[in-house]
Amino acid sequence: MSTYTATDQRKVTTRRLMEMKERGERIAMLTAYDYSMAKLVDEAGMDVILVGDSASNVMVGNPTTLPMTLDQMIYHAKSVTNGVKRALVVCDMPFGTYQGNSKEALASAVRIMKESGAEAVKIEGGSEIVESIERILCAGIPVMGHLGLTPQSINKFGTYNVRAREEAEANKLLEDAKLLERTGCFALVLEKIPADLAARVAQEVKIPVIGIGAGGGVDGQVLVIHDMLGINQGFSPRFLRRYADLATVMTDALGNYINDVKTRDFPNEKEQY
Numbered sequence: 001m002s003t004y005t006a007t008d009q010r011k012v013t014t015r016r017l018m019e020m021k022e023r024g025e026r027i028a029m030l031t032a033y034d035y036s037m038a039k040l041v042d043e044a045g046m047d048v049i050l051v052g053d054s055a056s057n058v059m060v061g062n063p064t065t066l067p068m069t070l071d072q073m074i075y076h077a078k079s080v081t082n083g084v085k086r087a088l089v090v091c092d093m094p095f096g097t098y099q100g101n102s103k104e105a106l107a108s109a110v111r112i113m114k115e116s117g118a119e120a121v122k123i124e125g126g127s128e129i130v131e132s133i134e135r136i137l138c139a140g141i142p143v144m145g146h147l148g149l150t151p152q153s154i155n156k157f158g159t160y161n162v163r164a165r166e167e168a169e170a171n172k173l174l175e176d177a178k179l180l181e182r183t184g185c186f187a188l189v190l191e192k193i194p195a196d197l198a199a200r201v202a203q204e205v206k207i208p209v210i211g212i213g214a215g216g217g218v219d220g221q222v223l224v225i226h227d228m229l230g231i232n233q234g235f236s237p238r239f240l241r242r243y244a245d246l247a248t249v250m251t252d253a254l255g256n257y258i259n260d261v262k263t264r265d266f267p268n269e270k271e272q273y
């Protein structure tokens with residue numbers, strides 16, 4: 001039994017997220033990558049489901065998000081939309097499908113929308129990728145921005161440490177946030193930046209700002225489902241709150257199953273035809 005019931009059962013849209021920000025209601029966002037998980041997440045009352053390219057880490061086992069392809073993202077996003085009725089489904093555009101060539105960016109976004117049924121795309125970066133965002137928006141595709149720690153740029157950053165601690169980077173982030181708002185992004189993810197800076201961004205732009213490791217002064221929060229459910233045990237940053245220890249629950253269940261098979265306890269008479 002879920003402990004939360006959404007008061008508004010209507011389909012979540014980009015417009016509803018804006019209304020939530022206006023009335024000060026926090027936005028709950030979580031990743032999902034497959035049908036069964038997405039169905040549970042949606043039925044729990046999540047506002048936004050992100051088909052993140054973190055699938056590369058938690059579904060495929062890659063050390064970075066860079067290897068993810070457009071076909072793989074579409075496969076995951078289609079699996080998610082098949083299970084979702086209420087939440088807004090946003091799909092990450094993978095590395096290499098939108099930077100530097102706005103026509104390619106539009107073609108990639110169109111494929112995601114047509115083939116997966118996702119309702120928006122998310123793109124990492126600021127002024128460098130504005131041309132791509134403009135072209136995607138021209139086709140009527142909603143775009144969520146992503147600033148701060150942008151994991152697709154890990155090879156440029158060199159570490160997954162907190163971003164924008166220095167004044168110059170913080171100023172650029174603030175300018176980029178305003179630019180993305182002016183360009184027409186419907187929302188913004190801020191990843192792993194100082195809480196004061198994130199709160200300032202959320203105050204200075206009208207679009208919803210969703211944080212991950214960005215403190216409580218923003219308009220909503222997002223986590224990776226494998227991390228918050230404790231399936232992925234090897235990742236414990238300070239910002240992560242674990243809501244379950246599914247690794248232990250699953251390991252116990254798997255051990256019990258193996259034991260029952262080995263000891264011939266399973267199946268019993270009632271479990272056969």
Ligand code: KIV
Pocket residue numbers: 031050051052053054055092189191212222223224
């Ligand atoms: O890929 C992802 O899961 C993300 C979130 C961490 C925001 O981009």
